[in-house]
Amino acid sequence: MEEDAVAATRPVAFVGSSFGSSSFESRQGTLVLEDGTRLRGVSFGFEESIAGELVFTTGMVGYPETLTDPSYRGQILTLTSPIIGNYGVPSDEVDEIGLPTHFESDKVQVAGLIVNDYSHHNSHWNSARSLSQWLTQNKVPALYGIDTRLLTKKIREKGSLRARIEFEPAFTLGGEVEPPAFVDPNERNLAAEVSVKEPRVYGKGNTFKVLAVDCGIKANIIRSLVQRDCEVNLVPWDTPLLPLMETHDGLFLSNGPGNPDVMTTTIAHIKEVIDAQLSGAAPTKPLFGICMGNQLLGVAAGAKTYKLPFGNRGQNQPVVNLLNGKCVITPQNHGYAIDVSEGQLPDDWTPLFVNRNDGSNEGLMHSTKPWVSAQFHPEAKTGPSDTSFLFDVFVDAMKEPTKSVHEALSAGKYVPPPAPERPLKKVLLLGSGGLSIGQAGEFDYSGSQAIKALQEMRCKVVLVNPNIATVQTSEGMADRTYFLPVTLDMVRQVIEKERPDSILLQFGGQTALNCGIELMRAGVLDKYNVRVLGTPVDAIIATEDREIFSQKLVEINEKIAMGFPAVNMKEACTAAKKIGYPVIIRAAFALGGLGSRLPPQQGGPE
Numbered sequence: 001m002e003e004d005a006v007a008a009t010r011p012v013a014f015v016g017s018s019f020g021s022s023s024f025e026s027r028q029g030t031l032v033l034e035d036g037t038r039l040r041g042v043s044f045g046f047e048e049s050i051a052g053e054l055v056f057t058t059g060m061v062g063y064p065e066t067l068t069d070p071s072y073r074g075q076i077l078t079l080t081s082p083i084i085g086n087y088g089v090p091s092d093e094v095d096e097i098g099l100p101t102h103f104e105s106d107k108v109q110v111a112g113l114i115v116n117d118y119s120h121h122n123s124h125w126n127s128a129r130s131l132s133q134w135l136t137q138n139k140v141p142a143l144y145g146i147d148t149r150l151l152t153k154k155i156r157e158k159g160s161l162r163a164r165i166e167f168e169p170a171f172t173l174g175g176e177v178e179p180p181a182f183v184d185p186n187e188r189n190l191a192a193e194v195s196v197k198e199p200r201v202y203g204k205g206n207t208f209k210v211l212a213v214d215c216g217i218k219a220n221i222i223r224s225l226v227q228r229d230c231e232v233n234l235v236p237w238d239t240p241l242l243p244l245m246e247t248h249d250g251l252f253l254s255n256g257p258g259n260p261d262v263m264t265t266t267i268a269h270i271k272e273v274i275d276a277q278l279s280g281a282a283p284t285k286p287l288f289g290i291c292m293g294n295q296l297l298g299v300a301a302g303a304k305t306y307k308l309p310f311g312n313r314g315q316n317q318p319v320v321n322l323l324n325g326k327c328v329i330t331p332q333n334h335g336y337a338i339d340v341s342e343g344q345l346p347d348d349w350t351p352l353f354v355n356r357n358d359g360s361n362e363g364l365m366h367s368t369k370p371w372v373s374a375q376f377h378p379e380a381k382t383g384p385s386d387t388s389f390l391f392d393v394f395v396d397a398m399k400e401p402t403k404s405v406h407e408a409l410s411a412g413k414y415v416p417p418p419a420p421e422r423p424l425k426k427v428l429l430l431g432s433g434g435l436s437i438g439q440a441g442e443f444d445y446s447g448s449q450a451i452k453a454l455q456e457m458r459c460k461v462v463l464v465n466p467n468i469a470t471v472q473t474s475e476g477m478a479d480r481t482y483f484l485p486v487t488l489d490m491v492r493q494v495i496e497k498e499r500p501d502s503i504l505l506q507f508g509g510q511t512a513l514n515c516g517i518e519l520m521r522a523g524v525l526d527k528y529n530v531r532v533l534g535t536p537v538d539a540i541i542a543t544e545d546r547e548i549f550s551q552k553l554v555e556i557n558e559k560i561a562m563g564f565p566a567v568n569m570k571e572a573c574t575a576a577k578k579i580g581y582p583v584i585i586r587a588a589f590a591l592g593g594l595g596s597r598l599p600p601q602q603g604g605p606e
Contacts, residue, residue: 027167029143031076031114034162034182037154044085044118045135045142047167051180052076052111054163055335056152058314062382063131064089067110067140068103070194070216071291071333073257074185076112076163078151084144086119088127089134097202097226102126104218104381108135109194109257111185112165113142114151141165159309160335186307186335190258191215191266191292195237206231208398211248213237213266215256215292224379224388225252228395241269242276249398250286253293255377260295260305260336270300277369286397288390289373291334297373298338298364302346308360311335315382318356319363323409327356328386330376337361337375352409365405370397372405424459427533428500430486430512431465431472447507448472455479462498464491465508486511488518495519495528502533505540513540 027043033054056078059066063084067077090102100106113135122130135142143165155161162182194216203226210230212222215237225232233248235241237256245251251273260267276282289297295305312332319330337360340351345364352372353362362375372394378387393408429450432443447463448471454461463478466485473481480498484490486508495503503525505516519525520537542548546563553560564575565588576583576599586596 029141030166031143031146031151032164032166032179033154035154035158039146039151041114041143041146042118043142043167044132044144045113046139048139048141049164049166049179050076050111050141051162051164051183053185054078054114054151054155054161055311055313056080056148056155057333058316059331059382060315062315064102065104065220065381067108067113068100068105069218069333070105070109071218071255071257072110073190073194073216074111074188075257076114076165077110078114078148078155079116080148080152081115082148083117083119084115085131086122087124088122089129089131090126091128095223097223099202099219099223104220105194108138108140110140112140114146114148115142115144116146116148118142118144141167155310160311185257186259186262188258189262191237191256191263194257196234197236199236199239200234202226202232202234203229204231208250208395209233209248210250210252210398211235211241211244212252213239213241213254213270213293215254215263215266215296217254217256218377218379218381220379220381221252221254221290224391228391230395237263238265239269240272242272242282245273245282245285248285249401250288250394252394253287253289253296253373255291255293255333257292259307260292260299263292263296267296267300270296274300274371284369284401286370286394286401287372288394290379291332291375291377294361294363294373294375295334295336295338297371298345298349298361301349301364303344303349303364304339305336306339308335308337308358312355312358312360315380315384317376319353319376319387320356321353321409322351323406329384330362330378330387331380331382331384332376334375338364340364352405365409367406368404370401370403370405370408372397372409422501422531424454424457424502424533426460426462426498426500426502427454428462428464428491428495428498428503428530429454429478430491430503430505430508430515431463431467431470432486432508432511443507443509444470444472448477450504450507451477462494462500464494486515488515488522488524491515491519492522492524495524495530499528500530502531504533505537506534510544513544517541517544 027047029041029043031039031041052074054076057066058080060081063079093101095101162184164180164182166179195214202222206226206229208230210225210232212232212234214234217234222232241251253270277284299305311334315331317330317332318327320327340361348367349364350367351361352365353374355362363373365372374387374390376387378390393405396408397403429447431447451461451472461478463472463481464484464486465473466483467473468483482494505512516532516537517540525532542552550560562579564578566572566575572585582598584596584598
């Protein structure tokens with residue numbers, strides 16, 4: 001049976017899932033770990049037994065980009081986000097430079113997929129098919145109904161595990177009887193499997209000529225370079241580099257899957273370029289590496305790598321820039337790291353970034369040459385993009401190759417903003433006021449985290465929140481808590497007594513925002529010299545007032561849905577005709593759009 005036909009007949013079923021339907025047609029599969037653990041699940045992909053390395057990633061969004069990342073080659077990926085598939089999979093369209101618009105490569109790269117709950121009913125304007133259909137078309141097996149929390153905990157305790165997905169012969173398209181043996185994909189040269197076979201050019205004619213080594217490059221890396229006026233000449237993983245450097249302005253080392261120590265040919269070619277430039281036999285030109293590119297650069301320079309227990313994979317890894325102390329949140333996907341312990345790095349090489357969680361290396365730089373690398377992904381399409389400036393550093397270095405990376409990273413826009421003239425000593429935080437149980441818990445959570453963060457900065461925290469049934473009002477949280485209504489008069493009295501130097505308005509919902517606006521308009525903040533941290537009051541006013549907000553969007557040429565107020569049926573019908581059907585009727589002063597309706601086009605709002 002052809003894959004497309006299989007995808008079209010895939011049963012929609014999931015035992016116990018609120019996102020599925022009846023389960024009698026569902027096909028079963030088993031995830032088997034090398035420690036003997038066997039977990040039964042429901043198939044929603046291609047029915048073929050496979051083996052690979054079991055890893056997990058903590059990203060909550062972006063599964064199409066994640067599954068097509070070549071760095072996952074040979075791995076059975078566990079997604080810790082509890083529900084997957086709810087927004088389907090976009091089309092295979094390509095952009096103006098020939099790259100996949102929605103993916104990181106031209107196919108699904110993982111060996112298999114494990115999720116807790118699969119949503120059979122996807123809904124997104126950009127969806128072209130279901131995740132199940134996409135996986136089946138790409139011949140990738142997948143199981144759901146498995147406790148991914150248990151798997152994640154096991155991987156964290158024991159490290160990445162060899163595993164396989166098994167299907168009973170009756171349920172297997174190919175009729176396999178013997179399951180595949182456990183394998184360690186890192187023993188293979190995975191980069192050779194995902195690298196281009198022939199050179200390719202992107203952004204032809206652009207100013208800066210970049211020689212890019214493809215060890216499994218992500219599409220958005222190429223796109224990020226082309227957007228910065230680079231012509232990217234992509235070459236296979238084993239291409240000799242030194243002869244080509246004469247006609248290029250910079251060298252880029254890409255991300256990729258597997259163990260960097262297997263890439264002996266690539267490492268030798270990189271070392272040849274480094275040695276030639278250090279000796280003066282070749283002119284100095286910038287070098288930039290990402291993920292495996294960081295590891296390959298480190299090994300070529302003389303360092304060694306080691307395997308991380310369970311790797312760093314996700315979208316929220318904290319990384320510290322050792323030049324300026326700034327901490328940034330980064331997306332990551334790697335299982336190996338450079339050993340930068342004392343005496344391990346060669347002369348003139350220093351760590352540039354460090355992982356705030358486990359202390360592993362997150363980037364290198366040369367003290368005099370424009371050579372820099374990052375273990376994380378500054379280009380990640382799923383975000384965050386806090387470190388995308390590294391591409392600008394690379395391009396700037398191609399403009400002025402005699403400047404060191406240290407100089408570039410320590411200049412202008414690459415340096416964090418200066419510390420405020422007045423240090424934070426005492427901060428007033430406005431809570432959300434009285435809430436019923438189970439309502440607006442996000443305010444309590446975010447406010448509690450803000451209190452903890454401020455206390456880590458050794459700031460005294462004064463909290464105004466009349467709701468005793470919250471975490472943030474618990475004993476030991478804020479330095480002082482006032483169980484008072486979040487109103488102008490009450491907060492004014494607290495400010496007069498406590499004399500805070502700053503105030504936070506964004507952790508109390510509409511109540512705190514409105515109170516902040518009143519405090520500013522009444523002159524209380526100016527009178528007591530209290531500065532607003534975070535979103536300024538002017539921005540709060542502009543976003544809370546629909547008319548002002550509409551005007552602001554018009555100023556920046558952004559479209560906004562047309563809307564009119566109506567207090568009776570005649571006004572509603574008139575407004576609907578002006579807007580044009582379909583229209584949404586939203587009740588005023590209703591939280592979350594409660595009471596909203598989508599009337600039929602024929603017959604109008606009646």
